[in-house]
Amino acid sequence: MKMSLRKMKESDIIAVSSLEMGCLENPWPEKQIVYELKEDPVAHLYVAVVDNEVVGYIDFMITFDSASVSRLAVNSEFRNKGIGTALLDKMVEVCLKQKDRVSWITLEVRASNLEAIKLYKKNGWEQVTIKKKYYDNEEDALYLVRSI
Numbered sequence: 001m002k003m004s005l006r007k008m009k010e011s012d013i014i015a016v017s018s019l020e021m022g023c024l025e026n027p028w029p030e031k032q033i034v035y036e037l038k039e040d041p042v043a044h045l046y047v048a049v050v051d052n053e054v055v056g057y058i059d060f061m062i063t064f065d066s067a068s069v070s071r072l073a074v075n076s077e078f079r080n081k082g083i084g085t086a087l088l089d090k091m092v093e094v095c096l097k098q099k100d101r102v103s104w105i106t107l108e109v110r111a112s113n114l115e116a117i118k119l120y121k122k123n124g125w126e127q128v129t130i131k132k133k134y135y136d137n138e139e140d141a142l143y144l145v146r147s148i
């Protein structure tokens with residue numbers, strides 16, 4: 001399987017929307033994705049492509065010396081092949097290229113999302129605290145930080 005990563009383009013919006021719907025519990029409406037892509041000055045979006053199909057995406061924010069993962073999703077048919085890891089590696093690469101040194105990457109993840117927690121911990125994130133009832137359904141979030 002040959003996978004490549006590139007910046008998200010406007011023509012990827014429908015594919016990213018369907019990743020949101022297929023992978024995430026509270027999918028963003030298309031207009032939120034459009035906002036992140038076209039208007040939000042601190043948002044960075046990358047997609048993973050296999051055979052011209054968008055199979056994963058990451059959206060992250062960089063603000064001064066810290067960054068945070070906003071969204072990460074991989075099509076279920078393409079999981080456990082290193083694509084999530086590759087998207088996180090791309091984020092780190094972009095962070096390290098910033099003029100202002102980025103030192104931290106933070107994120108929140110649902111306490112029940114064991115797959116994602118495992119991926120983050122394996123890639124150097126450490127749990128700092130638990131944000132109680134962080135999500136709409138009152139589920140707790142683990143707040144994880146990685147220094148780069």
Ligand SMILES: CC(C)(COP(=O)(O)OP(=O)(O)OC[C@H]1O[C@@H](n2cnc3c(N)ncnc32)[C@H](O)[C@@H]1OP(=O)(O)O)[C@@H](O)C(=O)NCCC(=O)NCCS
Pocket residue numbers: 023024071072073074075078079080081082083084085086108109110113115116118119122
């Ligand atoms: C979390 C998520 C993004 C992970 O994506 P992924 O592409 O499956 O992640 P990876 O393949 O990089 O890593 C997952 C596992 O695959 C393994 N792996 C990595 N490369 C591999 C390869 N070449 N062959 C087989 N397995 C591999 C990793 O070691 C890891 O295995 P482990 O769980 O046994 O440690 C994906 O499960 C997903 O989209 N979930 C739903 C959305 C979500 O929860 N997003 C995060 C919100 S905070």
